[in-house]
Amino acid sequence: MEFLRLLNHSFRNLLPIILVVAVFQFLIIRQVPDGWLAMTIGLLVVVFGVALFLQGLELGIFPIGKNLSNQFARKGSLPLLMVFGFCLGFSAVIAEPALIAVADQAELISEGRINGWTLRILVATSVGLVVGLGVVRILLGHSLHWYMIIGYLVVVLVTFFAPEEIVGLAYDSGGVTTNIVTVPLIAALGLGLAMSLRGRTALIHGFGLVGLAVMVPMISVQLYGIIVYSFAEPGQVAGTMMDTLDPEITGAVSEVDGNLLLGMLQDLLLMFRDVLPIIAVVLFFQYIVIRKPLAHLHKVAGGFLLVIVGLYAFVVGLKLGLFPIGQSMAVQLIALDAWVYVYVFAFAIGFATTMAEPALIAIGMKAEEAAQGQLQANRVRILVAIGVAVGITVGVHRIITGDSIHYYIMGGYAVVILLTWLSPRYIVALAYDLGGVTTSEVTVPLVTALGIGLATQIEGRNVMIDGFGLIAFASIFPIISVMAYAILVEFANRRRGTDP
Numbered sequence: 001m002e003f004l005r006l007l008n009h010s011f012r013n014l015l016p017i018i019l020v021v022a023v024f025q026f027l028i029i030r031q032v033p034d035g036w037l038a039m040t041i042g043l044l045v046v047v048f049g050v051a052l053f054l055q056g057l058e059l060g061i062f063p064i065g066k067n068l069s070n071q072f073a074r075k076g077s078l079p080l081l082m083v084f085g086f087c088l089g090f091s092a093v094i095a096e097p098a099l100i101a102v103a104d105q106a107e108l109i110s111e112g113r114i115n116g117w118t119l120r121i122l123v124a125t126s127v128g129l130v131v132g133l134g135v136v137r138i139l140l141g142h143s144l145h146w147y148m149i150i151g152y153l154v155v156v157l158v159t160f161f162a163p164e165e166i167v168g169l170a171y172d173s174g175g176v177t178t179n180i181v182t183v184p185l186i187a188a189l190g191l192g193l194a195m196s197l198r199g200r201t202a203l204i205h206g207f208g209l210v211g212l213a214v215m216v217p218m219i220s221v222q223l224y225g226i227i228v229y230s231f232a233e234p235g236q237v238a239g240t241m242m243d244t245l246d247p248e249i250t251g252a253v254s255e256v257d258g259n260l261l262l263g264m265l266q267d268l269l270l271m272f273r274d275v276l277p278i279i280a281v282v283l284f285f286q287y288i289v290i291r292k293p294l295a296h297l298h299k300v301a302g303g304f305l306l307v308i309v310g311l312y313a314f315v316v317g318l319k320l321g322l323f324p325i326g327q328s329m330a331v332q333l334i335a336l337d338a339w340v341y342v343y344v345f346a347f348a349i350g351f352a353t354t355m356a357e358p359a360l361i362a363i364g365m366k367a368e369e370a371a372q373g374q375l376q377a378n379r380v381r382i383l384v385a386i387g388v389a390v391g392i393t394v395g396v397h398r399i400i401t402g403d404s405i406h407y408y409i410m411g412g413y414a415v416v417i418l419l420t421w422l423s424p425r426y427i428v429a430l431a432y433d434l435g436g437v438t439t440s441e442v443t444v445p446l447v448t449a450l451g452i453g454l455a456t457q458i459e460g461r462n463v464m465i466d467g468f469g470l471i472a473f474a475s476i477f478p479i480i481s482v483m484a485y486a487i488l489v490e491f492a493n494r495r496r497g498t499d500p
Contacts, residue, residue, distance in 0.1 A: 003055055006050075006055055007048070009051070009361075010046075010054070010358075011047045013356045013358075014046060014356045016352035016355050016356065017043070017352040017353060017356055018043060019352070020345075020349055020351075020352045021329070023348075024341075024348075028336070028341055029332045029333070038324070039320065039324055042316070042317045042318070042319070042320025045314075045317030046313075046317030046318065048317075049311065049313030049314030049315075049317055050310065052307075052309055052313060053307055053311055053358055054358060054361070054362065055306050056303045056307035056308075059299050059300070059302055059303030059306065060299070060301070060303015060307060061184050061185050061303060061307060062188045063296070063299075063303075064188075064294070067192070067294075067295065068084070068189070068192070068282065068286065068290075070192055072084060072193070072290075074196075080289065081193075082132040082136060083132070085132040085133075085135040086129060086132040087281045087285070088131060088186065088281055088282075089124075089127040089128035089129075089130065089132070090124045090125060091278050091281045093123060093127045093128075093213075094120060094121070099120055099173065099177065100116075103116035103117070103123075103173075104116050113229060114166075114224070114225065114228055118224075122224055123173055123177060123217045123220070126216045127177050129216070130215070131186060131209055131212070133212065134213075135189075135190075135209075137205075138205050138208075139197065141199060143204065145420050145421070145423070145428045147208075148211065148215070148417075148428065149421065151212075151215045151216070151219075152215065152413045152416060153417060155215065155413055156413050156414060156417075158222045159406060159410055159413075160410065161226060162226055162406075163225055163226065163229040164404065165225070166222060166225030166229070167222065167225075167405050167406060167469070168405055168469030169221070170221035170222045170225060171218055171469060172471045173221050174214045174216075174221075174472075174475070175471040175472065175475055177213050183363065183436070183437050184359065187207070187366060187433065190206045190207060190209040191206035191370065193206070202370035203367070203370045203430065204425055204426050204429060205429070206370060207370075207429035207430045207432075207433045208428075208429035208432060208433060209433070210363075210432070211432025211435065212432075214432075214435065214436040214475060215432075267312060268312050271311055271315070275304070275311075279304065314358075329453075334453075334454070334457045342396060342400070343393055343397070346389075346392045346396040346450065347390070348389070349450070350447070351385045351386065351388065351389040352385075353388070354381070354384055354388040354438055354474075354478075355385050357438060359437040360381055360434070360438060361381070363433060363434065363437050364381050367380055367430055368380070371426075380430075380434065380482070383478070383481050383485050384434050384478040384481065384482060386481050387435075387478030387479070387480060387482065388477060390477045390481070391473035391475070391478070392447060392450075392470055392473055392474055394408065395451070395470040396451075396454065398466075398469070399454045399458065399466050399467075399470075400454070400458065402466065405472075408473070409472060409476075412473070412476040412477070412480075413476065416476060416483075419479075419480060419483040419484060419487070420483065422487055423483040423487055424486050424490050427482060427483060431479050431482040431483045431486070432479060434478050434479070434482055435476065435478045436475065438475060438478050447474060448471065451466075451467045451469070451470040
């Protein structure tokens with residue numbers, strides 16, 4: 001049965017996280033964590049949720065993305081495709097819960113200078129515009145590397161001038177635009193469009209939309225931060241930092257009038273609300289613009305339902321398991337008074353969470369199909385996981401030393417720009433997409449909890465400046481690891497080809 005295979009697949013992907021936590025708890029910290037039973041149940045719920053989600057992707061999201069892009073390609077209308085790309089990108093991001101949380105935190109950081117709703121509109125509009133631009137790139141057959149080189153030169157330049165308070169959150173806001181639902185849908189649009197056009201290849205032209213969707217909000221949010229920190233005055237912001245974080249880390253399942261089932265139903269409806277803008281855009285363009293009914297409507301509807309239920313189970317599992325693990329481990333490791341354990345844990349948990357990332361699993365499988373033997377999904381995931389592990393370790397070092405994030409970010413993207421210039425063209429678009437999908441539902445909560453825990457516990461650190469930004473490091477280094485590997489492989493192939 002397909003679902004049992006996915007269930008087994010999900011468990012094997014989550015196993016590295018369980019092993020890392022178990023080794024540190026029993027061999028290094030040598031104590032059983034409080035609430036270990038709830039954490040264990042939470043991890044099992046995550047496994048079940050990921051399996052449902054992957055099943056829903058195959059039934060609903062991937063087919064509908066491919067179908068829509070095929071039909072738009074047949075129509076041959078560039079304005080229509082650009083409008084569809086904008087609407088899809090905007091609707092996928094505007095209701096994103098992680099973006100809402102980041103926007104609330106930005107409002108608190110800035111003491112009211114930054115408006116949370118304005119920030120959400122800005123990020124969603126940025127993503128919509130860049131998805132529209134990415135569609136044009138595929139139609140014109142342009143290589144992605146020039147778009148990224150110019151884009152990240154602008155990112156580095158803006159970062160140099162951006163106020164310290166906004167840099168970490170700006171990069172995090174770029175990361176949270178690529179979530180567990182939007183990544184497969186945007187990727188399916190790009191891949192479907194590339195395969196529908198003569199002279200385009202899925203690997204070179206189909207990937208890249210996710211990478212663009214991560215980059216542009218980094219620029220727009222920092223520009224917004226420069227403006228408001230230069231001209232706006234602090235305002236009154238209700239609540240505290242912990243008020244913002246509480247919904248994410250407390251109360252895994254809500255209750256309504258003391259009824260747990262009603263609370264679960266309410267949470268499911270809220271999850272449906274988050275996906276509703278995407279469904280509305282898809283249905284509008286399918287029935288009003290293209291004017292054709294959806295093929296296999298029952299399968300597509302069932303797929304979307306499985307995605308929503310799987311995502312709900314996944315979030316419940318996160319709140320029960322991964323959030324508490326990240327926070328408790330940060331506190332316990334600092335109490336050992338040996339920084340080497342913090343570094344080793346950061347590396348190990350970065351690797352383990354990335355291997356369990358459902359969006360990465362989905363993109364890895366699609367990359368293997370598109371590459372036709374050039375790439376293996378498992379090898380791609382390991383390369384990305386190593387990159388994330390190194391990135392989070394570097395980010396943790398920054399928190400421990402108290403260094404400014406500016407120089408780390410600018411240095412990292414300077415290396416990315418150089419590697420983009422040197423890399424074989426077939427890997428560039430995929431590398432940037434892989435950097436985007438690492439900041440999804442498994443990695444973000446654990447890494448964010450670790451960063452906040454460290455910044456809270458280390459004397460002299462500002463939680464709002466030092467606690468955020470780890471997500472940026474988790475995005476930069478996978479791009480570096482994938483491109484560096486491709487360069488080395490190409491160099492080795494040339495050497496073998498020239499050897500007698």
